[in-house]
Amino acid sequence: MSSPKPPRPTFFEDTANDRLTAIITALTTELAGLTDRVATLEALLNDAGVLxxxxxxxxxxxxxxxxxxxxxxxxxxxxxxYVLQEEVHYLAEQAGE
Structure with a gap:
């Protein structure tokens, strides 16, 4: 059984902003990793004379x-x-549009 994780640090009054920041940071990390992999593939293809x-x-x-x-x-x-689009549609429905 795993032990409970310590609470995440909070930076904003609204914890939803902290969660969003964590998501953006995770996506940025993933993007950086993919960018490195693409650069490595290009280098390998260049070195092999394929590209x-x-x-x-x-x-x-x-x-x-x-x-x-x-x-x-x-x-x-x-x-x-999607989440934002869903919210816009909901607000539009509430406004009677």
Missing amino acids: APGAVDHHVLTDEQQAARRARHAALTDRVF
Whole structure:
């Protein structure tokens, strides 16, 4: 059985802000890790002669690839901001819109 964790530090009057800060910090840590992994993959591909240095930075997407990327970005944004969108819809309903 695990022992109880100590309470998280609080920085804001509203603890919801502390939780949000913790979430953003965790996401930033994950993003940093993924960025490092992508850089490592690019370096390995460059070293193996599979990918020229700078190829990723200079790659031009086709129209189809751009559309797919926009769709992925929109879906990600919808997932990340779902809670906020839900609240906006609720408030709009309450206001009779």
